[in-house]
Amino acid sequence: MVAKMFKNVLTRRSLLGSGAAVAGSAAAAAILPRKAFAQDKVVKIGFLAPLTGPVAAWGKPGLDGCLIWGEWINAAGGINIGGEAHAVEFVAYDNEYDPAKARTGATKLIREDGVKFIMMLGGDTWPGAQPVADRTGMLFSTLLPSDLSPDTTTLIAPCEVHPIYNVTGVEWLADNMPELKTAVMCAQDDALGLPSVATYLAAFEAAGIEMQDDPLLFDPATTDFAPVVTRLISGNPDIVCLDTCYADYVHPICEQLFQQGYGGQVISCTADFYQQIVAKTSEEFMEGFVFQFPDFDDPALNDESINFQMPNEFYAAYASRYGADQWGAVSWEYASIMDLWKAGAEKAGSAEPDAVLAAMKEGGTGLHAFGEADWWGKDLFGIDNALVGNWPIVVIEGGKATIKEFRSIPEWYAKHGELLKKHMSAYGQMWDQRT
Amino acid sequence: MVELLAQTGLNALYAASYTALVAVGLVLIFGVMGVINFAHGELFMLGAYAIVAVYADWNLPYLVAVAVGMAFVGTVGLGMERAFFRPLRDNPLGGLVASIGFLMILQALVSMGFGVRMEHVPPVTQEVIVITERVRLPVFRLAVILAAVVLLAGLWAFLKKTRFGWALRASAQDPEAAALQGISINQTARIAMFIGAALAGVAGALTAPLISVNPHMGHSVIVTAFIVIIVGGIGSLEGAVIVAVAYAFVHTFVTTFFDGVIADIVGLLLLLIVLIVKPTGLFGSTDRA
Numbered sequence: 001m002v003a004k005m006f007k008n009v010l011t012r013r014s015l016l017g018s019g020a021a022v023a024g025s026a027a028a029a030a031i032l033p034r035k036a037f038a039q040d041k042v043v044k045i046g047f048l049a050p051l052t053g054p055v056a057a058w059g060k061p062g063l064d065g066c067l068i069w070g071e072w073i074n075a076a077g078g079i080n081i082g083g084e085a086h087a088v089e090f091v092a093y094d095n096e097y098d099p100a101k102a103r104t105g106a107t108k109l110i111r112e113d114g115v116k117f118i119m120m121l122g123g124d125t126w127p128g129a130q131p132v133a134d135r136t137g138m139l140f141s142t143l144l145p146s147d148l149s150p151d152t153t154t155l156i157a158p159c160e161v162h163p164i165y166n167v168t169g170v171e172w173l174a175d176n177m178p179e180l181k182t183a184v185m186c187a188q189d190d191a192l193g194l195p196s197v198a199t200y201l202a203a204f205e206a207a208g209i210e211m212q213d214d215p216l217l218f219d220p221a222t223t224d225f226a227p228v229v230t231r232l233i234s235g236n237p238d239i240v241c242l243d244t245c246y247a248d249y250v251h252p253i254c255e256q257l258f259q260q261g262y263g264g265q266v267i268s269c270t271a272d273f274y275q276q277i278v279a280k281t282s283e284e285f286m287e288g289f290v291f292q293f294p295d296f297d298d299p300a301l302n303d304e305s306i307n308f309q310m311p312n313e314f315y316a317a318y319a320s321r322y323g324a325d326q327w328g329a330v331s332w333e334y335a336s337i338m339d340l341w342k343a344g345a346e347k348a349g350s351a352e353p354d355a356v357l358a359a360m361k362e363g364g365t366g367l368h369a370f371g372e373a374d375w376w377g378k379d380l381f382g383i384d385n386a387l388v389g390n391w392p393i394v395v396i397e398g399g400k401a402t403i404k405e406f407r408s409i410p411e412w413y414a415k416h417g418e419l420l421k422k423h424m425s426a427y428g429q430m431w432d433q434r435t
Numbered sequence: 436m437v438e439l440l441a442q443t444g445l446n447a448l449y450a451a452s453y454t455a456l457v458a459v460g461l462v463l464i465f466g467v468m469g470v471i472n473f474a475h476g477e478l479f480m481l482g483a484y485a486i487v488a489v490y491a492d493w494n495l496p497y498l499v500a501v502a503v504g505m506a507f508v509g510t511v512g513l514g515m516e517r518a519f520f521r522p523l524r525d526n527p528l529g530g531l532v533a534s535i536g537f538l539m540i541l542q543a544l545v546s547m548g549f550g551v552r553m554e555h556v557p558p559v560t561q562e563v564i565v566i567t568e569r570v571r572l573p574v575f576r577l578a579v580i581l582a583a584v585v586l587l588a589g590l591w592a593f594l595k596k597t598r599f600g601w602a603l604r605a606s607a608q609d610p611e612a613a614a615l616q617g618i619s620i621n622q623t624a625r626i627a628m629f630i631g632a633a634l635a636g637v638a639g640a641l642t643a644p645l646i647s648v649n650p651h652m653g654h655s656v657i658v659t660a661f662i663v664i665i666v667g668g669i670g671s672l673e674g675a676v677i678v679a680v681a682y683a684f685v686h687t688f689v690t691t692f693f694d695g696v697i698a699d700i701v702g703l704l705l706l707l708i709v710l711i712v713k714p715t716g717l718f719g720s721t722d723r724a
Contacts, residue, residue, distance in 0.1 A: 051551070052546055052551045052650075053551065053651060054649065054651050056551040056552065057551075057552055057553075060551065060552070189695075189696050216694050216695070217694050217695065217696050218690070218694065218695030218696065219695050219696055219698075219699045221654065221655035221658065221699075222655070222695055223642075223646045223647065223652065223655050223656070224446075224449070224450050224645070224646065226446040226449065226450075226576075226687075227443060227446050227447075227450075227686075227687045227688075227690040227691045227695075228690060228691075228695060230439065230442045230443055230446055230691055231690070231691045231692070234439050234569075247552075247553060247647075248553050248647035248649060249647070251553070251647060252645065252646060252647055255558075255645070258561075259561075259563055259571065259573045260442070260571055261563070261565070261568070261569075261571055273552075273553075273555070276555040279555065279557060279558075280555075280557070280558050282561075325555075326552070
């Protein structure tokens with residue numbers, strides 16, 4: 001433990017709890033370009049996400065991945081903007097998933113650090129940053145397209161179209177295991193849980209899978225999941241759906257499912273640090289667990305349609321630096337957004353937000369990490385600022401996450417879009433229902 | 436339905452056990468020292484991290500880790516008494532503010548030492564007592580229930596049968612009169628703080644393998660503990676135990692038969708009703724311990 005504390009203090013402390021200045025300095029120090037760049041040829045990118053607190057698992061691993069991405073890009077000559085090579089430097093600000101801190105952080109990153117692009121997790125923190133985006137015209141990205149609305153013209157969701165991609169997992173289950181006829185679902189009652197509930201309800205209805213009960217919502221402060229699981233499996237459902245529960249919930253829920261003797265199918269949006277779930281349950285129990293986020297050492301990611309640079313090597317570098325068990329859903333996502341931003345900046349010959357945005361969206365298509373994709377979303381979000389294409393279905397086999405297939409989100413939506421809109425409306429999740 | 440009721444009852448017993456440990460510790464500290472210890476949830480968190488360090492990282496036996504956690508958190512409690520609560524004895528608001536500050540310090544220290552992500556604690560045992568196909572009691576949950584019963588019974592015996600226990604109760608009833616009888620207020624405060632903190636620590640240590648261990652895990656525990664001690668009557672140990680059991684049963688059954696959000700609303704409604712009908716709490720009286 002002493003060694004662990006020592007290691008954490010030396011390598012993580014500055015990025016965990018010591019605030020933006022220390023975090024930004026550490027990040028900058030970590031990615032000083034090996035190639036010599038002119039002093040003024042540095043483009044700064046803001047990273048405004050939770051690095052501490054309960055939601056840190058969807059921020060901090062993303063920054064870790066970006067640091068590797070930045071090192072690689074700088075070592076390879078940087079970003080070519082207008083014919084000149086620019087080093088990339090990440091400036092981090094820990095918003096602790098707090099809207100007020102997100103607003104402060106956005107202002108600081110723009111005014112003091114001079115960043116050209118800000119990546120966020122979004123969700124509860126976007127309303128804090130939105131006035132800053134409106135005032136400055138800064139280009140922001142979010143992982144949660146439910147932040148999008150017709151008013152958010154400088155906000156893009158270029159990587160994760162949460163929670164819409166969850167439909168692909170349900171569709172895959174229905175096609176491959178037609179004997180599964182009934183499902184139940186639980187979710188935390190928050191901005192991440194509810195749109196996901198609506199999406200899963202639409203996906204189950206489209207697949208002809210009957211919901212045994214209304215989704216069971218729980219308080220995000222819940223620690224003991226035995227009552228939730230007892231209720232979930234009381235009707236002996238074929239499928240238990242864990243919606244978009246945080247890792248802090250997925251782990252104890254799976255452990256309870258195991259201890260209470262559930263032997264059916266489990267599907268979840270994420271299974272971050274799933275090796276720990278396997279350790280707490282059993283390989284047999286976790287066999288066939290379906291979720292949506294692959295490990296990047298998966299050979300399927302070497303397909304030429306994949307637009308993430310050297311995914312297997314990226315995973316190896318990440319695992320070597322931070323530990324394979326620290327790989328999470330967002331470890332690659334922010335880095336993949338940087339791929340898009342880099343391509344946009346190089347195409348535009350400028351790092352200015354409006355020029356990069358125009359270059360990114362030119363032609364209405366873009367290169368998503370999992371293949372070519374369309375700028376989409378007017379139906380659901382009131383604006384075509386979400387980049388949507390294929391998404392992987394991941395299944396745990398022999399204790400290891402394995403990509404089974406990529407499925408098209410737009411194709412599903414073309415067939416079942418009305419269902420999705422119906423359930424989104426029922427849960428007040430359409431853009432014109434959000435306050 | 437009978438099986439569902441039985442399983443829910445077992446779930447509620449487990450919830451009652453650790454809730455009672457945390458709440459009784461909080462009541463003891465308030466009863467003797469008159470301080471609302473907002474850092475009590477973080478003492479629970481420290482107990483869980485003792486398991487992470489000693490059991491998960493050092494691979495020492497789980498029971499050793501629980502003992503270390505209990506002693507360590509009790510010692511932290513002693514430090515809090517000496518550093519914050521004793522200098523601020525005549526200023527209850529100051530003690531409360533100090534405890535809020537200290538909880539943030541503890542969260543930051545743990546974040547720096549262990550990181551912000553949840554920690555993996557290997558299961559102590561995966562054995563399950565299968566009563567029927569639908570009614571199961573994991574052996575580890577049973578152990579937590581039994582441990583809580585033993586600890587609370589031990590505390591009761593300590594308070595009722597020993598001189599230190601009498602001194603604690605006397606200090607809680609009337610500190611000035613107790614001092615006039617030669618009881619050291621400082622010593623009783625130390626004992627109360629050590630026991631109260633150790634109870635929170637052992638609750639965290641016992642439940643660590645079953646819950647998500649992270650630096651912010653104390654928050655939800657302290658909210659529940661406050662509901663319990665307010666409804667039970669601030670300062671009443673018996674009230675804390677009885678209401679912890681009752682609250683755990685109500686919350687667990689409402690979660691199972693309705694949902695967790697409604698369960699929280701019901702818990703807060705009970706709090707409101709008790710505050711309106713009997714502001715001193717169901718078991719509140721001048722005899723605080």
